[in-house]
Amino acid sequence: MPQSPSLAPRIAAIDLIATVIGTRTGLGEVLARPPESFAALPPEARARAQRLALETFRQHGRADSLLRRPLRKTPPEPVLWVMRLAVVEMLGLGAPAHGVINDAVELVRREEFPKLAGLVNAVLRQVAGAGGWDATPVPRLPDWLRGALQNAYGAKVTQAIEAAHQTPAPLDLSLKGAQPEGLEGEILPNGSLRLHDYRQITALPGYAEGAFWVQDTAATLPVQALGDVAGLRVLDLCAAPGGKTMQLAAGGAQVTALDISDARMVRLRENLTRTGLAADLVTADALTWRPDQPFDAILLDAPCSASGTIRRHPELPLIRSRDEVKALQALQAALLDRVLDPAQGLLAPGGRVVYCTCSLLPAEGEDQIAKALDRHSARLLPITIAGLPPEAEVAGALRTRPDFWAERGGMDGFFIAALAHVA
Numbered sequence: 001m002p003q004s005p006s007l008a009p010r011i012a013a014i015d016l017i018a019t020v021i022g023t024r025t026g027l028g029e030v031l032a033r034p035p036e037s038f039a040a041l042p043p044e045a046r047a048r049a050q051r052l053a054l055e056t057f058r059q060h061g062r063a064d065s066l067l068r069r070p071l072r073k074t075p076p077e078p079v080l081w082v083m084r085l086a087v088v089e090m091l092g093l094g095a096p097a098h099g100v101i102n103d104a105v106e107l108v109r110r111e112e113f114p115k116l117a118g119l120v121n122a123v124l125r126q127v128a129g130a131g132g133w134d135a136t137p138v139p140r141l142p143d144w145l146r147g148a149l150q151n152a153y154g155a156k157v158t159q160a161i162e163a164a165h166q167t168p169a170p171l172d173l174s175l176k177g178a179q180p181e182g183l184e185g186e187i188l189p190n191g192s193l194r195l196h197d198y199r200q201i202t203a204l205p206g207y208a209e210g211a212f213w214v215q216d217t218a219a220t221l222p223v224q225a226l227g228d229v230a231g232l233r234v235l236d237l238c239a240a241p242g243g244k245t246m247q248l249a250a251g252g253a254q255v256t257a258l259d260i261s262d263a264r265m266v267r268l269r270e271n272l273t274r275t276g277l278a279a280d281l282v283t284a285d286a287l288t289w290r291p292d293q294p295f296d297a298i299l300l301d302a303p304c305s306a307s308g309t310i311r312r313h314p315e316l317p318l319i320r321s322r323d324e325v326k327a328l329q330a331l332q333a334a335l336l337d338r339v340l341d342p343a344q345g346l347l348a349p350g351g352r353v354v355y356c357t358c359s360l361l362p363a364e365g366e367d368q369i370a371k372a373l374d375r376h377s378a379r380l381l382p383i384t385i386a387g388l389p390p391e392a393e394v395a396g397a398l399r400t401r402p403d404f405w406a407e408r409g410g411m412d413g414f415f416i417a418a419l420a421h422v423a
Contacts, residue, residue, distance in 0.1 A: 007103045010085065012038040012049035014107055017056060017081050024319040026306075027053065032263070047200070055092060056085045058166065058314035061139025063087035066132060070123045078111040079120065086124050091133035101125060138163050144322040145307060145361075152362050157403070161360065161413075164402035169311040170409040171195040173212040174220055174243065176250050176275055180206030188408065189387025190224065192217040196409060210275035215243040216312070218400040218412040222299060222356040225383045225398070225418050229253040232296040235346065236279075237286045237335065240264030242271045244299055245279050255279035256295070258286055287338055294348040298339050302332045304357035304364045308413025311402055325361065332357065332368050340376040342421060349421070352381060356416045365415030366395050372419075381418040 015035040020027050031038075031050070038049055056063075063084040074080060086104040089095040101124045105117045140146055141162055149158045173185070173193045182205035185195040194217065198204065206212055223244050226234070230252030236245045239257035241264060248255045249272070257279045259265050265283050272279060282289065305325045310316050339346055339353050347353060355372075357364045372378070380396040392398050397417035402410045 004099060004103050004106075006099060007106060008037070008041060009045045009049040009052065010089075010103050010107060011110065012041055012046070013052035013056065013085060014078075014082060014111075016049065016053040017085070018078065020053075020057075020315050021077075021081075021318065026313060026319065027057075027315050028313070043200075052085060052089060054168070054314060056081070056088050057318065058168070059088045059092050059139075060084045062092065062133065062136040065136045066091070066127050066130070067123065070126045075116060075119070076113060079108055079113050079116050082107045082111065083120060083124065086120075087127055090124075090128050091131065097125075097128040101128065138166060141165075141310075142317050145317060145320075148361055148363070152360075153401075157401070160403040160406075161401060164406065164410050165310045165314065167311070167410070169216065169412070171198050171201070172215060172217045174215040174247060174250075175212050176210065176246075176277070178211075180209070180211045183212075186408065188217050188405075190217055190220055190385065192220055194409065208274075210277075213243060213246050213271060213275060215247075216309075216412045217405075218308070218414045219243055219358065220247060221385055221398065221400065221414060222301065222354050222416050223247040223251070224385060225354045225356075225416050226297050226299060226352065229297060233293075233348075235291070235295040235298045237298060237300045237339070238303060239301070240268045242268035242279075244301060246271060246275055246277050248299070249277040249279050250275075253297075256282060256291070258282040258284055258289060260285050287334055290345065294345055294351070296348055296351050298347055298351070298353045300335055300339055300353060300355045302335050302355065302357050302364075303328055304332065304359040305361060306358050307360045308358040308400070308402070311410060311412065325364070329363055329368070332364060333371065336368060336372045337375065340372060340378050340419065340421070347421070350423075351420070353378075353419045354416065355419065356414055358412055358414050360401065360413040362415075365399065365417075366397065369397060369417045369419075370395070377422040378419045379422050381420055383416065383418050 015037045019030045019035055066087055067083055082104050086100050090097050090100045104124055105121050108117050108120045175193055185193045188194055229248055232253050234248050234253040234255050236255055236257045239245050240259040245255055245257040262283055305320055306316055338344055383398050389404055400411050400414045402413055404411050
């Protein structure tokens with residue numbers, strides 16, 4: 001019997017899911033060194049496999065709610081992920097049930113569970129016939145994350161954030177200059193170009209010419225919080241993959257971009273080359289590296305839980321843990337100490353620092369800044385960003401959430417604070 005043409009992308013999607021879960025590594029990192037089943041596919045099939053994996057991560061809670069009744073007991077995890085993918089594809093993405101179910105049976109056999117093939121076939125046919133996708137409840141975040149969000153924002157806002165996570169994020173572009181001819185989209189209040197319907201990024205008008213780079217609108221705000229950077233020496237700490245570095249360079253700054261990862265710096269260098277922008281690149285540990293002279297401004301985009309980016313990375317709730325986030329908080333505090341301590345020689349007198357994290361957790365934002373101000377002679381600087389709702393202003397800083405600009409497609413969750421030494 002000939003293989004279904006859709007089977008190979010489904011195999012690749014399941015292999016991507018298994019690698020992410022098995023290694024507790026984000027999908028972006030897995031795609032940098034993907035399974036052979038994915039790497040061997042042509043570009044269009046790779047895009048399909050990636051979309052299937054992403055949507056299965058995003059909607060697996062909905063699939064579980066539909067599988068719970070016909071399943072008397074939970075099957076082995078590889079089989080459960082095959083069933084989740086099938087339900088998401090049939091009911092969430094509208095794929096014809098017959099082909100999806102046939103391929104799911106083949107996938108289960110491939111996962112070395114041939115005795116469960118009949119069960120999978122029967123259960124998926126029952127779920128497909130019953131429908132009910134739109135009536136399934138919005139999946140909740142893991143308890144450790146949901147509890148922290150409820151404590152910070154209350155139940156209603158937490159539910160709005162969870163609802164926002166169910167919709168894939170639109171594509172936001174930062175323009176180096178004028179909007180390329182033929183590149184149509186919505187200009188957002190902060191200047192980002194938002195595309196709600198787009199094809200392959202590399203095929204967009206202006207890509208080859210370096211006219212833009214991909215960057216969520218919220219991720220542009222930390223550089224905007226630094227104000228006018230033209231002619232200033234600016235240190236971009238934890239810089240890769242380089243969206244903020246390119247923003248700074250496009251704004252006329254003399255940028256030094258530092259990151260600890262060689263692999264991530266390769267991507268930053270490629271982005272600078274494509275856009276024709278310049279920066280001094282340094283691969284080093286931000287906690288120990290010392291410059292020849294201090295900088296006029298520092299942008300610290302600290303490593304964090306990335307809980308503000310779940311719309312883009314729906315696998316994160318499955319691979320992050322409370323203990324990992326606590327370890328990251330210690331690193332954030334150490335990095336803040338490094339940039340705010342005059343004895344470290346990173347910041348010139350009168351210079352300013354912007355600290356940001358793509359996190360929804362106050363422990364990685366407001367709490368970090370409050371503790372840093374207790375440890376250092378520093379003060380918060382006002383930040384003015386047009387178009388944000390009033391609730392974005394928190395404790396002298398800014399916080400964005402996925403449910404902001406909901407009518408436009410939302411934004412990532414960020415915390416942003418601007419600081420300066422007390423004279």
